[in-house]
Amino acid sequence: MTYQAPVDDIMQALKSVAGLDELIERGLVGEIDEATIRAVIEEAGKFGAEVLDPLSAPGDKCGSKLINGKVETPPGWRDAYQRFAAGGWASLSAAEEWGGQNLPAIVATVAGEIWNSANMGFGLCPLLTLGAIDAIEAEGSASLKQTYLPKMVAGEWSGTMNLTEPHAGSDLSQLKTRAVKQADGTYRLFGTKIFITYGDHELTENIIHLVLARLPDAPSGTRGISLFLVPKLLVNADGTLGAPNDVVCAGLEHKLGIHASPTCVMKYGEKGEGALGYLVGEENRGLNVMFIMMNAARLAVGMQGVAVAERATQRALSYAKERRQGRSANSTGAEMAPIIEHADIRRSLMTMKALTQAARAICLVTARETDVARRAKDAAERAAALNRVALLTPVAKAFATDIGCEVASIGVQVHGGMGFIEETGAAQHYRDARILPIYEGTNGIQAMDLVGRKLPLDGGKVVTDYIADLNRTVEEVRASNRREFGRMGERLKDAVAALAEATRFIGATLGRDPDSAMAAAVPYLRLFGLAAGGVYLAKGALAAARNGAGNGHGAQPIAVARFFAEALATAAPGLKDSVVDGAAALVLSPDTLAQ
Numbered sequence: 001m002t003y004q005a006p007v008d009d010i011m012q013a014l015k016s017v018a019g020l021d022e023l024i025e026r027g028l029v030g031e032i033d034e035a036t037i038r039a040v041i042e043e044a045g046k047f048g049a050e051v052l053d054p055l056s057a058p059g060d061k062c063g064s065k066l067i068n069g070k071v072e073t074p075p076g077w078r079d080a081y082q083r084f085a086a087g088g089w090a091s092l093s094a095a096e097e098w099g100g101q102n103l104p105a106i107v108a109t110v111a112g113e114i115w116n117s118a119n120m121g122f123g124l125c126p127l128l129t130l131g132a133i134d135a136i137e138a139e140g141s142a143s144l145k146q147t148y149l150p151k152m153v154a155g156e157w158s159g160t161m162n163l164t165e166p167h168a169g170s171d172l173s174q175l176k177t178r179a180v181k182q183a184d185g186t187y188r189l190f191g192t193k194i195f196i197t198y199g200d201h202e203l204t205e206n207i208i209h210l211v212l213a214r215l216p217d218a219p220s221g222t223r224g225i226s227l228f229l230v231p232k233l234l235v236n237a238d239g240t241l242g243a244p245n246d247v248v249c250a251g252l253e254h255k256l257g258i259h260a261s262p263t264c265v266m267k268y269g270e271k272g273e274g275a276l277g278y279l280v281g282e283e284n285r286g287l288n289v290m291f292i293m294m295n296a297a298r299l300a301v302g303m304q305g306v307a308v309a310e311r312a313t314q315r316a317l318s319y320a321k322e323r324r325q326g327r328s329a330n331s332t333g334a335e336m337a338p339i340i341e342h343a344d345i346r347r348s349l350m351t352m353k354a355l356t357q358a359a360r361a362i363c364l365v366t367a368r369e370t371d372v373a374r375r376a377k378d379a380a381e382r383a384a385a386l387n388r389v390a391l392l393t394p395v396a397k398a399f400a401t402d403i404g405c406e407v408a409s410i411g412v413q414v415h416g417g418m419g420f421i422e423e424t425g426a427a428q429h430y431r432d433a434r435i436l437p438i439y440e441g442t443n444g445i446q447a448m449d450l451v452g453r454k455l456p457l458d459g460g461k462v463v464t465d466y467i468a469d470l471n472r473t474v475e476e477v478r479a480s481n482r483r484e485f486g487r488m489g490e491r492l493k494d495a496v497a498a499l500a501e502a503t504r505f506i507g508a509t510l511g512r513d514p515d516s517a518m519a520a521a522v523p524y525l526r527l528f529g530l531a532a533g534g535v536y537l538a539k540g541a542l543a544a545a546r547n548g549a550g551n552g553h554g555a556q557p558i559a560v561a562r563f564f565a566e567a568l569a570t571a572a573p574g575l576k577d578s579v580v581d582g583a584a585a586l587v588l589s590p591d592t593l594a595q
């Protein structure tokens with residue numbers, strides 16, 4: 001079953017939820033118009049369907065391999081990557097100064113969905129390169145920018161992100177990789193990084209590693225971490241490639257999913273002299289720079305959740321139309337009914353669609369705010385948008401990747417036994433999706449970030465303003481009084497009220513009892529995602545109603561929004577109770593829990 005980019009759904013979300021018309025009118029997405037955006041998405045969809053999708057299942061079977069110290073990606077990947085770079089897809093959002101196309105974040109985010117729906121193992125390579133480009137562009141010296149950005153933007157060199165070490169995962173304060181300053185101002189790095197995505201491969205002629213390390217006299221903890229650019233091959237003064245740097249891939253991990261994406265153990269300074277590196281930003285302020293990369297990457301990983309959910313939904317829908325079992329309530333003849341006619345399968349498919357579209361909406365609103373934060377003329381508007389990006393990024397990452405796993409799991413279920421058998425492809429989505437809540441900061445860490453750092457932003461005003469915005473849409477839905485909206489308005493009112501109450505509880509608890517606030521973090525984030533996702537889908541329904549939604553695709557936004565509000569957002573009040581009572585319910589101490 002070939003992937004088809006959901007161009008209509010994406011355009012509808014861009015217009016009704018991300019406010020595309022307003023962004024275009026105010027010049028916040030550059031010179032581009034709606035027709036061009038649609039054309040870019042359609043072309044990306046064609047590339048995804050024709051070039052990347054056919055490589056996904058064979059790539060999963062074959063995996064990347066470490067042969068004589070070098071990583072080889074599956075057959076066909078190098079050619080596909082070269083076509084990807086030649087098509088200009090590596091540089092959509094990069095600045096024109098470095099050869100990029102300066103397209104808005106909303107377009108790059110949508111393109112990311114398409115690459116990852118078509119082939120998640122492939123999509124990770126450009127995802128990390130884009131993050132590295134952002135970090136170098138923001139904090140690299142003029143010479144680093146001149147030397148590295150044009151090649152990375154052109155897709156000729158790729159980028160990686162090297163944070164994790166065996167004893168330092170979520171807690172980066174423990175990292176031990178060392179950097180020693182040289183007389184000429186460069187640095188030599190020594191240490192081991194694990195789990196490095198695309199740490200080595202043959203898709204590009206050079207690989208640019210961004211590596212967190214500690215200087216000898218650095219303060220302990222996160223305030224003593226610096227960021228270095230370490231090329232795989234050294235770059236000569238004239239820009240040509242020189243000798244190999246002292247960095248090698250010492251091993252590849254064997255994983256549950258994304259087999260084609262090489263997950264590498266990287267050794268720096270094994271030969272003795274140390275890997276040559278260049279400081280990015282200031283000494284001991286590396287984590288701040290890495291956060292530039294991580295915030296962009298967190299949204300992109302959220303979009304991977306949407307991507308895998310979309311792909312799993314398409315596959316399940318196609319199977320449910322073909323597979324016949326039993327007779328449905330509406331069956332008349334003797335023939336077995338396609339399973340899509342059974343109420344429980346329709347419920348499953350609607351759940352898949354609704355969760356996918358809600359998560360897409362949350363991610364696209366985050367991307368929209370990124371564009372406003374970059375391009376608005378008014379400084380206050382830029383600052384407000386930046387705060388909203390900060391608030392929404394952990395929700396986009398964690399809600400969208402959690403639902404990516406859930407939707408992929410429902411997809412297996414819709415296939416019955418065949419879902420467990422590899423040949424249908426449903427199992428691959430389930431396996432691939434499982435990494436998403438773990439990397440780029442686990443979803444538990446995202447929830448703690450939301451509760452501990454984002455809710456207190458601007459004295460709590462950022463989140464209360466956001467909830468007030470959600471309530472405005474709820475009131476619009478209620479005032480519209482449309483029969484086909486069912487109880488959407490009431491259910492969303494309850495969901496947003498639950499979010500407001502849970503937010504007040506966290507606000508009152510965080511300072512005096514942080515452990516209780518943290519115990520509530522995961523259900524709080526889920527509640528946030530359900531309320532926000534439900535309201536965004538309702539915006540789509542309102543727009544469809546205004547446009548005189550008829551039958552067929554035009555009516556889908558209303559049906560999906562109503563289902564989300566009446567069947568899924570109803571969990572919100574229960575989640576609010578989990579937030580408020582959650583810590584008290586954790587009655588077992590670590591010792592008794594482990595007995």
Ligand SMILES: Cc1cc2nc3c(=O)[nH]c(=O)nc-3n(C[C@H](O)[C@H](O)[C@H](O)COP(=O)(O)OP(=O)(O)OC[C@H]3O[C@@H](n4cnc5c(N)ncnc54)[C@H](O)[C@@H]3O)c2cc1C
Pocket residue numbers: 161162163164168169170171194195196197198255263435438439440441442443444445
């Ligand atoms: C396939 C793959 C690709 C990856 N790619 C990269 C990459 O390119 N670059 C890179 O640097 N890293 C990469 N990683 C590493 C990834 O980011 C880490 O695995 C992740 O951040 C979690 O760290 P950890 O595995 O050490 O788990 P731990 O930090 O040991 O966490 C274990 C559990 O404890 C929880 N936990 C930890 N601390 C706390 C706390 N303070 N409060 C509450 N709960 C807590 C976590 O949420 C988690 O559930 C990759 C990992 C994988 C598997």
